[in-house]
Amino acid sequence: MELTSSGLVYALAAAAVLALLATLWLWPRLARQRPLPVLGRVALLAAVQLSVLAVCGLTVNDTYGFYSSWHDLVHPGGSQLALGPTGSGSGTRGGPPQSDALVQPTTEGGLSTITDLPQGKPEEVGRVDSIRVVGKQSGLSDQMFIYLPPEYFNPKYSRERFPVLLTLAGYPGPALHLLSELHTPTTVWDLQRTGKMAPTIVVMARPTVAAPRDTECLDVPGGPQTETWFAKDVPAALRSAYRVSRSAESWGVLGYSTGGSCALRLALRDPAAYTTAAALHADYQVVSQPWESGDLFSGNPGLAQQYDLAWRLQNLPVPKASLLIVSTRTEDNFPATQQFLNATAPVTAAHPDLKIDSLFLPDGGHSFDTWRREFPAALEWLSDHLAPAPDREPRG
Structure with missing residues (x-):
């Protein structure tokens, strides 16, 4: 799925809603002050916050176009490439x-x-x-x-x-x-x-x-x-x-x-x-x-x-x-x-x-x-x- 696709935003928005509903449902069950319930509450809060931040980040990126592809995101600042000799038959000519x-x-x-x-x-x-x-x-x-x-x-x-x-x-x-x-x-x-x-x-x-x-x-x-x-x-x-x-x-x-x-x-x-x-x-x-x-x-x-x-x-x-x-x-x-x-x-x-x-x-x-x-x-x-x-x- 493209970084700039609306489908990705909708998918993450759905994930944020599901994370919120899961938090509301599971929170009473994780109320005890023991290590595992505490870690569970932390995980739920992290899932909600990360999914909301991801939706906000993608929306801002779609609006302003800081990164146009996953390649841009993974390799910020442009690709620094070491190139060999360039042939004349690139794919754009039909080869x-x-x-x-x-x-x-x-x-x-x-x-x-x-x-x-x-x-x-x-x-x-x-x-x-x-x-x-x-x-x-x-x-x-x-x-x-x-x-x-x-x-x-x-x-x-x-x-x-x-x-x-x-x-x-x-x-x-x-x-x-x-x-x-x-x-x-x-x-x-x-x-x-x-x-x-x-x-x-x-x-x-x-x-x-x-x-x-x-x-x-x-x-x-x-x-x-x-x-x-x-x-x-x-x-x-x-x-x-x-x-x-x-x-x-x-x-x-x-x-x-x-x-x-x-x-x-x-x-x-x-x-x-x-x-x-x-x-x-x-x-x-x-x-x-x-x-x-x-x-x-x-x-x-x-x-x-x-x-x-x-x-x-x-x-x-x-x-x-x-x-x-x-x-x-x-x-x-x-x-x-x-x-x-x-x-x-x-x-x-x-x-x-x-x-x-x-x-x-x-x-x-x-x-x-x-x-x-x-x-x-x-x-x-x-x-x-x-x-x-x-x-x-x-x-x-």
Whole structure:
């Protein structure tokens, strides 16, 4: 049974009720002050408390997504893996899964709980898979989902490579929120079949690779190398397993909340990996929260400044990138968004290779209700700015 399944919560809730009833029934029979009755009362109290705590813990985890699978719970902080050479025939290309493959099929993540996926044959509506991606440089691994468009399965496009869009959830949400709350596969399929979005491979992931720590998608000194994971490991793994473009101009990243902040940082700090980003309700600086992220910069203010996006664009070489800032005029950080746009306006005027667009709704908060309204427009914008894959699969 999946860690995030509602069935597990109901089963433990039933166990808690049974433990309580057993306590009420057996307590009078264990009233004597002898060792065995005392141990019996202690055992009953422990069973009730542990089952109630388990239900509370699972409910909180389902809501906030600290751990998306039993693998996360047993191996907190991401898997540190020693890898051998990676073969080119991973299971995603049709061959048998390889233990050393960088992309491996998995049942993690809760894909079976999603009921509104595009229905039909893969060559008609595409396909959503749950995969585990392994990083060689960062030593991290994580579960994510991938949507392959119907053209991917069409023999007519058998030598074509496809653009890639990495979508990122917020903190501490799981990648599953991109399916259950934003309905990413269905939205992408609707846009693609109506001609509003080009055939694109969409990867759904979370920024919380080192769960439950919020690393803000950066390389923590002496800690998780999350920026390396997203900028180097994820593209390398996907290129080893799928027909995806090898050009950064065909790779984009979109996220909401913390995922949106990560999207902007990746496009501005790692343009060799992603040149296009759309951010829904993002932040433009990294502020360490001791209870969530710990010290991300080892007390180095100069390193923290490197992640101030406005400062970076004003003081460091300006990359070639296209950014979309999406928010609402009632969002708490709307003044910070205006400040960022005002500060970077002279930079974009002087550097035509950097383009920053913005889209603001008149109202809405930091919630899925608002992000669902903004999501289709952001996807269309990204598709307009992602370059078609310039390369093809070799014959043979």
